[in-house]
Amino acid sequence: MAQRLAAQGIRDQRVLEAIATIPRHLFVRENLRSQAYSDRALPLTGAQTISQPWVVARMTELLSPEKSHTVLEIGTGSGYQTAVLALLARRVYSLEILSDLARQAARRLAGLGLDNVKVQAFDGSRGWDEAAPYDRILVTAGAPAAPEPLRRQLVEGGRLVLPEGDQESQRIVVYRKLKGGGFRHRIDDSVRFVPLRGRHGWNEC
Ligand code: SAH
Numbered sequence: 001m002a003q004r005l006a007a008q009g010i011r012d013q014r015v016l017e018a019i020a021t022i023p024r025h026l027f028v029r030e031n032l033r034s035q036a037y038s039d040r041a042l043p044l045t046g047a048q049t050i051s052q053p054w055v056v057a058r059m060t061e062l063l064s065p066e067k068s069h070t071v072l073e074i075g076t077g078s079g080y081q082t083a084v085l086a087l088l089a090r091r092v093y094s095l096e097i098l099s100d101l102a103r104q105a106a107r108r109l110a111g112l113g114l115d116n117v118k119v120q121a122f123d124g125s126r127g128w129d130e131a132a133p134y135d136r137i138l139v140t141a142g143a144p145a146a147p148e149p150l151r152r153q154l155v156e157g158g159r160l161v162l163p164e165g166d167q168e169s170q171r172i173v174v175y176r177k178l179k180g181g182g183f184r185h186r187i188d189d190s191v192r193f194v195p196l197r198g199r200h201g202w203n204e205c
Contacts, residue, residue: 001037005057008039012061018087019057024050026108027078045101048194050078051140055191059138062174062188063161065089069135072153074124075196079105081140086114093117093131095124097197123198127153134158142170142193147200151175151183163193167202 002020010016025036027050032042041049051059060081065071069089076082076096082105085092096102099121106119120128124139127149137150139162146162154160154177163170172188195202 001039001053004039005054008054010054010057010061012064014088015057015060015084018060018084019053021087022080022083022112024053024080026112027080027083044078045098048077048098048101050080051193056081056084058189059140059161059172060084060088062172063136063138063159065136070131071136071138072124072128072131072134072150073138073140074150075140075193076102076105076119077140079108079119081138082117082119083109083112083114085138086117089116089136091116091118091131093128093134094119095128096121097123123201125149125196125198125200129153137161139163139196140193141196141201142167142191143196143201145200146173146175146183147196149200151177156181163191167195168192 002016025033028036028042041052065088071089071092073094076094082094102119102121109117125147132153133155135158137160142163156179158177160175164173169192175183175185
């Protein structure tokens with residue numbers, strides 16, 4: 001899979017290595033395991049999906065986490081993206097609004113021995129005081145705009161990566177927080193994520 005991603009333009013070797021290390025089949029439903037290494041999003045539960053490997057790779061590359069970083073992730077889902085981040089950062093805090101998914105993901109991550117991850121079930125659009133401010137924040141659900149609590153909980157010099165747009169399609173947007181608290185942003189590839197719910201998402205939950 002890593003070789004295919006490299007051919008598709010993913011350049012960051014650390015990201016390719018992390019993806020080669022994490023067994024994606026452990027994060028998909030048993031009846032879909034034969035498709036675990038195809039470059040497709042796959043259903044999790046209800047309308048939620050595990051992201052396409054290319055999208056995971058691209059978002060991780062744009063986030064550019066480093067070994068010293070504390071990372072906040074919103075939208076744990078299967079925990080696959082969380083596992084990739086756990087290999088690249090010092091510590092990962094991940095929020096999932098659906099408690100069943102959060103529980104299953106936490107169990108999978110612990111099963112892989114990834115003990116630098118903390119998963120919790122609540123509305124991540126509100127951020128998480130636990131370890132703020134974060135060096136990197138990644139949102140893996142489509143948002144109408146960058147939630148204010150997440151902007152606030154980012155360190156100066158940090159990056160926030162999220163899919164921004166409507167509920168059908170989004171563009172990946174990379175925000176950099178400047179000294180003094182301002183932001184600069186860059187718009188990247190088109191993606192299709194399930195909607196970010198919650199206070200600063202598409203609806204109240
Ligand atoms: N990164 C995941 C894919 C996640 S799909 C993976 O690799 O498997 C998006 C996830 O975001 C869904 O599981 C959905 O339940 C969750 N989500 C949506 N709104 C949320 C919110 N406000 N806070 C936390 N999680 C949210």
